[in-house]
Amino acid sequence: MSPAPHITASPRIPDNPPIRPARFVHGSIMRHVITMAGTGAIGLMAVFAVDLLNFFYISKLHNPALTGAIAFATSISYVQISVAIGLTIGLGACIGRLIGARQHDEARRMASAFLAVMVALALVLGLTTAIFAPNFLRMLRADGNALDQATLFLRITAPAFPLACLGMGLSALLRSVGDARRSMRMTLTGAAVSACLDPILIFGFHLGLEGAAISTILSRAAITASGFLNLRGHDMLEWPDIKAIRPAVQKIGGIALPAIATNLATPTGALFVTHAMAAFGLNAVSGQATIDRIVPVAFALVFALTGSVGPIMAQNLGAQHYDRVKETLMAALKLTALCVMLTWLALALGQNIILDIFTVNGVGVDIVKWFCQWLVSSYMFIGLLFVANTAFNNLGHPFYSTGFNWGRATLGTIPFVWIGAHYFGPIGILFGQSLGAVIFGTAAILTAFRVIHKLGPTH
Template identity: 75%
Template sequence: MHGSIMRHVITMAGMGAIGLMAVFAVDLLNYFYISYLHNPALTAAIAFSASINYVQIAISIGMTIGLGACTGRLIGARQHAKARRLGSAFIIVMVSLAGLVGITTAIFSRKILALLGAQGEALQNAVYFFSIISPALPLMCLGMALSALLRAVGDAKRAMRVTLTGAFVSATLDPIMIFLLHLGLEGAAISTVLARCAVVTSGFLNLKGHRMLEWPQKEDFIPSIKYIGRIALPAIATNLATPVGGLFVTHAMAQFGLNAVSGQATIDRIVPVAFALVFALTGSVGPIMAQNLGAHQFDRVKETLMAALKLTGLCVGITWLVLAAGQNIIVSLFNIHGEGVGIVKIFCSWLVMSYMFVGLLFVSNTAFNNLGHPFYSTGFNWGRATLGTIPFVWIGHYYGPIGVLVGQALGVVLFGTLAALTAFRVIKKLGPHSCNW
């Protein structure tokens, strides 16, 4: 709550970005390995199953946002004991809900995947892959929760270690499982589950010295759900919008064949690595805003938002130059053919710039969630996923798979801009009453 805001944002987001980049780089590497099995049905299977997995992750992230925002605000107000008590109880709620979601989606995965357009060999492989990773969703959710607590207390370095542990385990096991043991897609799924186990173990070990966990008392569950749920539930609704919109895009791409789906899947795995800093800002800036809000330092809240937006612009500009220059290498590395080639090239050349507005939306949503206006983020995200996706993509699909991508990009430009303008208006109105949510 003191010192340079920009330095604090860079430190928190930088550590988070390293961890996220490692995780998503492993996911990209995983996809790279599968692409070298030279079976479009396998790469398409990962793309289809990932669409559902993103929905699961969105639920976990939403609960994590609530946990991080509320514990961060309590820590900023010097109420460590309450933060520990409510946070510990809510983690049990998170893991239980994740278990329910994971098992339910695994049971109905075949019907869901078929609705997305998966069929034949791609459908069979997607169902098999998803049936292995989906029941392990509670492990992923718990790992996120432990990392969020580390960020809430300002320990970005240990939060990064937690994420890097999972990335290291996955990177080590993937080639062994896929190629050495000849398990293919099954090996990729098994390594994913084992990596989640490693993340949970690392999370407990790194959080040990901060005294942020205790065995929750029965009477703490309801207060934790009420207190943290006020942020977590809207955050879940907010985060669900993006993958739900993604489901519509996947369905639209499926109409153009497996090569188009594989091209889209390649983009979906390059983006998190390329924009790891932007995505890390959403998890790192939140606790900074929450702590300064709890300390009634409202000027520093605005300064935090400005710092995040500047870093977003810098990140997107650099990424655009790199991807535009390396588009042919990407096409060659991932064995992309047919419609997929044009999809990847148009994205790397021009559409990558739309992620400036994705960044505006994400950072603004973080501000809304941590400043007592979570329903704003819900509205903007669902606006982007519906009005900003469905009509644009529907019109675009008449012009082929590239039209689908262009339509998706145009929608996010509109809603990213509106969200950023609203975030500044919210911060301008901050006052002592803003902490009573």
């Protein structure tokens, strides 16, 4: 293709070319990983920090039923979010490979068709959750006012799940083309909306948990709107072609379905933990809920690696740069180790501040202290599992992710948690969780190295 004459070239083309080159197949891998994971972590940290702030606001109402309700409702909501994450993993992995192979038109066609499928699935799941919310919550031992409040929260937020799913899909497309900055901008937009509305709705209008639910919906809407705006310069969206839906589902679904199964394992294990904690009262549930809000903020970088490293691996796999795929895995592991060490130090030093801020009481105090002092170290192995899952999903072995995640959620959680709860109470539950993470995180990362070693010759 001959270049256009200089005198007729548009000055806007260099800033927003219709077809961008695969940016991850050249340059420093560590720089790409730090840029993608760092911007992703900022966005995730903002979102989870707002969630943490939301929990702080509710805790200041000094009603254990409300803090317990958040814990119960969040356990159910995590199931929804895990489905969305699985869908976006499939979307990002497939589109990343097509971009790496310079098949931009096919990438746009597949992405647009699959986004329509994602929205339809999210609507069905959201409505089902809203209808059967009380039944699901009773399975977690929720009762009384905590049950009523958790049901209210889910029946407001669950039908808006398509907004969350679509927003995550648009963010995955931005990461697939290497635009980490705009992907971060999306999540920051939603976080800003939620941070502004939460105190107004919860305290100003005295809506309590209902106000938090309304704020959640508006935040999701803001993220989705921002996603469409930020994708305009990438030429990655078109009106969905009905004929493209079936091949898109077959191609992307081959990665997304096992990824969904993989991601459902984590909330399933969390549901069992919440059920076990509920036997020791609302203070135990509130202590666990405090940990569940701190962890995503503290380990935002580790969580961001899952979505951020995938496109780097996918593009280099598409370009057959196998040495860079292995280098990406090593870079992710180094960042994970550094993040866990710094977080462990920060939580160990700041545990009393955490207890004061969130007004944790009773056995919840012991739960938070044990976690901050010792059990936070287990997230090194959870990080290993996350990084391994990213490798499996993007290198053609998604069922390995499914196997290791479900192994951790079942064999690595249920027997250890049951024994821990029986002999050592709530603290034993935390130790049981940690032991399972050590076993399956180690096995997963060793398998990931074996998979990469078999990809092909290095150059």
